[in-house]
Amino acid sequence: MDYKKINYLFLIVLLLIGCTISPKEIEYGKDACSFCKMMIVDTKFASEIVTNKGRAFKYDAIECMLSDIKEKSEKKLAYILVTDYNEPKKLIDATKATFLINQNIKSPMGANLSAYISKEKGQLNGTELYDWNAIKAQFKN
Numbered sequence: 001m002d003y004k005k006i007n008y009l010f011l012i013v014l015l016l017i018g019c020t021i022s023p024k025e026i027e028y029g030k031d032a033c034s035f036c037k038m039m040i041v042d043t044k045f046a047s048e049i050v051t052n053k054g055r056a057f058k059y060d061a062i063e064c065m066l067s068d069i070k071e072k073s074e075k076k077l078a079y080i081l082v083t084d085y086n087e088p089k090k091l092i093d094a095t096k097a098t099f100l101i102n103q104n105i106k107s108p109m110g111a112n113l114s115a116y117i118s119k120e121k122g123q124l125n126g127t128e129l130y131d132w133n134a135i136k137a138q139f140k141n
Contacts, residue, residue: 021078023048023091024056035064038108043088045107045114050079062099063111066139082115092117099135101128111139 026048031040034057040046047065049072050056059065062082074080081091085105097115105114119129130138 021050021052021054023050023079023081024058026058026089026091028089031058033058033060033064035059035068036061036109042108044083044085046089046091047082047094047115048079048091049077049081052076052078054078061107061109061111062094062113062115062135063107063109063139065094066136069136070140084117085114086116095132097132099130099132101130101138 026040026046028043028046029039029041032038033040038060040058040060042060045061047059047062048056049065049069051072057065057068059068065080065082069077069080080094082094082097082099084090084092084097085100092115094115097117098119100114100116101112102114103112105112107113113135
């Protein structure tokens, strides 16, 4: 077998692996919020967006992500992720999540905003629930 072909195929495989766009792990206690620059420490409220070019922006609170996302086109985002409040550190698709604003749940930036993988999970902590479009409208200003 021709070694040039093998090397060429190996190089292509390496390039494809290196170009994969995916979320980046949030390093709690080390990463800073891309919006407010606070250290990301609370594992129940972190969020992340990843652009179509693979650049990740990490946030200490959903409200920081919502404020920052106003400046970016959603069409240019490969991932919009929020942490499931009931499963700390687990990032879920924000566009499919259920959101809750509840005074008893204190988020890092004070908006009392949390996210849940399903409507049923969110109802355990309150009654006024929002989907992705409704929560964006709520934080539009």
